[in-house]
Amino acid sequence: MASRIPWPQGPPGTAPEESAEELYEQAPCGYFSTLPNGMLIRVNQTFLEWTGYERDELLEGRRFQDLLTVGGKIFHETHYAPLLQLQGRVREINFELLCKHGGSLPVLINTVQKKDATGRVVLHRTTAFSITERKNYERELLLARKRAEQAEQVARARTDFLSIISHEIRTPMNAIVGISGLLRQTHLSPEQEKYVGILQTSSENLLDLLDNILDISKLEGGKRVLEERRFNVRQLLHGIFYGLTAKAEEKKLAVHVVVDEGVPGWLLGEPVKLSQVLTHLLANAIKFTDRGTVTLAAHVRESSPESVCIDFRVTDTGIGIPKPLQATVFEELSQPSDEAPQRYGSGLSLAICQKLLGLYGRTLRLESVPGEGSSFFFDLTLKVAADSEPPEVHVARNTATSQGLRDMHLLVAEDNSVNVFVLSQYLRKWGARFDVVENGHEAVAKIQEAHYDLVLMDLQMPELDGYDATRAIRALPEEQFRKLPILAMTASTRVGLEERLTAAGFTDFVCKPFRPEELFSKISQRGASSLSAPEDSRTADLPIQEGAEVEPSPARPRFSLDEFRRMAEGDDEALREFITITLTSAEQHKHAFQQALEAGNLEAFDFQAHKIKMTVALLQAHVLQDALQQGRALLAQQERAPALLQASVRAIHTELNAIIAALREDLRQTAASVEAGTSEG
Known part of the structure; x- marks a missing residue:
């Protein structure tokens, strides 16, 4: 040594x-x-x-x-x-x-x-x-990667579970909401009116809870990211306001929108998430306020030629929040009082707002006095769009709130004639001009021939579906087609739908069957100008919303034509047109379902089921819905018994034939009524 x-x-x-x-x-x-x-x-x-x-x-x-x-x-x-x-x-x-x-x-x-x-x-x-330390480091990296992959699998499984459970709960809840809405339109005693009102409010709160749970899941799963796009703050705020006007009117509340004159016309930011935060806050303010006013305000805190810091604030004169609870009010499932869950539903919306603002690095704050009201506020710094318009232009637009959708020109891309008729009834009522095309190819061609303020695009269409049609529109060389608002009309609410729609270039989406006030709000918010809510929109709900696959009851009729008559609003010509379109559609579906079952084509069967979904909802045809579910279950199996497939064909034909017979009889009576009226005249 x-x-x-x-x-x-x-x-x-x-x-x-x-x-x-x-x-x-x-x-x-x-x-x-x-x-x-x-x-x-x-x-x-x-x-x-x-x-x-x-x-x-x-x-x-x-x-x-x-x-x-x-x-x-x-x-x-x-x-x-x-x-x-x-x-x-x-x-x-x-x-x-x-x-x-x-x-x-x-x-x-x-x-x-x-x-x-x-x-x-x-x-x-x-x-x-x-390399002992390196090996330990590599081992830790592998363990961390494995833990991350396991966490991702758990998160994915949780998200899928929430999506499935949400959809399953929506099925009966949509029926409850729809039926309670129909009950309110019948002659009820004061006591019955009170009970139905509680039923409808509670069921709507539960549906809101389901949506909030899915939003929380997406945020925790990191599926929400910030984008930067050009948007108009005044249009966004007034669109939110008009979307919630009906609820405020029910409670006789005064709702004000106050926008600082210094707020630039056009900004660069993420309007969808900003809209989501403000919608939650304004809806909460209306829920927690029994009398007085609710104000949605935007004031400039700091500004420069390149950017502006805006203070957004929602103030109400509601129940207020006790001081000890203010520190926990933004936590999931918290409530300002013990009675609040029974009166207003769960407390997820503020947690969602806080998580969304966290994407900006900002925090939602509040000031509140019990019994006097609350004020929720936050500030955002946004870039000013280079071609921002003067504020006074938008102020002038906002004064024209009594025009409905009269100034708008829409394109409807929908291949189902029943769905087209339903949309047409509401769009005509709201004063909108619109054109209709039956597939994606026609939609792409049509928008290059005429100017449209907004496109309503069905996702499942022949030749070219809504996804590919929207991608083709966004790929057109003109800048106007990249800014054109395109709303997807979809019967799906599965987790991940928003990401897929955003990737395809959609501006937003509306679930089918739709709530008229929601459709109006989306059109007015995403369209070219701020618009007022339609009269009586709160009583114009379709009876059953998305996915309303109702279990049959022995006491219930197999289907009902009442909704057809209600939508016609006493117009026999409109009713006759509606019934004629539905008759033709039902005959076509009979043969299409038979071909899909006999060929074992699940994709074709699903396509037809999607097209007839709104018709089934309008007819409240629960027995037909059961027959369609059973047919799909058979096609989903690897081994299909021909005898069972034929039995499924007969069951679907039986229900469609009964509906067709009833529609023909109704059509005969309507025609006789029209002729009698003509003779008397």
Whole structure:
């Protein structure tokens, strides 16, 4: 064992010197030399300390390969030795060295050959670097990756579970909401009116809870990201206001929108998430306020030519929040009082707002006095769009709130004639001009022929579906087509739908069957100008919303034509047109379902079921819905019994034939009524 060399004494101020032997022995890496056959002939002190051997133990006939694990020995013979002989050197070969007292040491080996004057290899010089810490780090990385993958799988399973459960709960809840809405339109006693009102409010709160649970799941799963697009703040605020006007009118509340004149007309930001936050806050304010006013305000805090900091604030004169509870009000499922869950539903909306604002790095704050009201506020710094319009232009637009949708020109892309008729009834009532096309190809061509303020696009259409049609529109070279609002009309609410729609280029979506006030709100908010809510929109709900697959009850009729008559609003010509369109559609569906079942084509069956979905909802045809579900279940099986498929065809035909017969009789009576009226005239 070499002795340590003392520091040489030199003149003051001179650096101490080290011998080559000292550097070799105490180097931070291991050094050893071997004969060509691997026999160890020299090792440094660092290598001895790593492995735990004495110098004499290694230099008395032990070979380098004797220190290797079984796998290392095989790799030495098959790769290391041949490569060293071929190249004369090897770099960064990973080996596990066996230590004297057990365990192993991971090292990286660099070896070079030393030759004599004749070119004969006389020894190998090797440098070994300990990579224990690197191995531990790699192990931690692998464990972290595995934990992340497991967490992602759990999150995905949770999201899928929430989506499925949400859809399953929506099925009966949509029926409850729809039926309670229909009940309110019948003659009820004051006591019955009270009970139905409680039923409708509670069921709507439960539907809101389902939506909030899905939003929380998306935010926690990291599926919400910020985008930057051009939008008009005034249009966004007034669109939110008009979308909630009906609820405020029910409670006789005064709702005000106050926008600072200094707010630029057009900004760059994420209007969808900003709208979601403000909608939650305004809806909450209306819920928690029984009398007085609710105000949605936007004021400029700081501004420059490039950006503006806006203070958004929603103030109400409602029940207020006690001081001790204000610190926890933004937590999931918290409530301002013990009575609040029974009166207003769950407390997820504020948690959603806080998480959404967290994407901006901002925080939602509040000021509240119990019994006097609350004020929720936050500020956002947004870029000013380069081509921002003067504020007074938008102020002028906002004064024209009594025009409905009269100034708008819409394109409806929908291949189902019943759905087209339903949309047409509402769009005509709201004063909108509109054109109708039956597939995506026609939609792409039509928007290049005329100017439209907004497109209502069905997702499932023949030839070119809504997704591809929207992508084609966005790909057109003109800038106007990239800004054109396109609303998807969809019967799906599954988690991940928004991401897919956004990727395709849609501006927003409306679920089918739709709530008229929601459709109006989306059109007015996404369209070219701020608009007022339609009269009586709160009583114009379709009876059953998206996915209303209602379990049959022995006491219930198999279907009902009442909704057809209600939508016609006493217009016999409109009723006759509606029934005629539905008759033609039902006949077509009979043959289409039969072909899909006999051919075993699940995709074709689903396509037809999607097209007839709104008709089934309007007719409240629960028995037909059951028959369609059973047919789809049969097609989903790998082995399909022909007898069962034929039975499914007969069941679907039986229900459609009954509906067709009833529609024809209604059509006959309507025609007779029209003729009688004409004769009397």
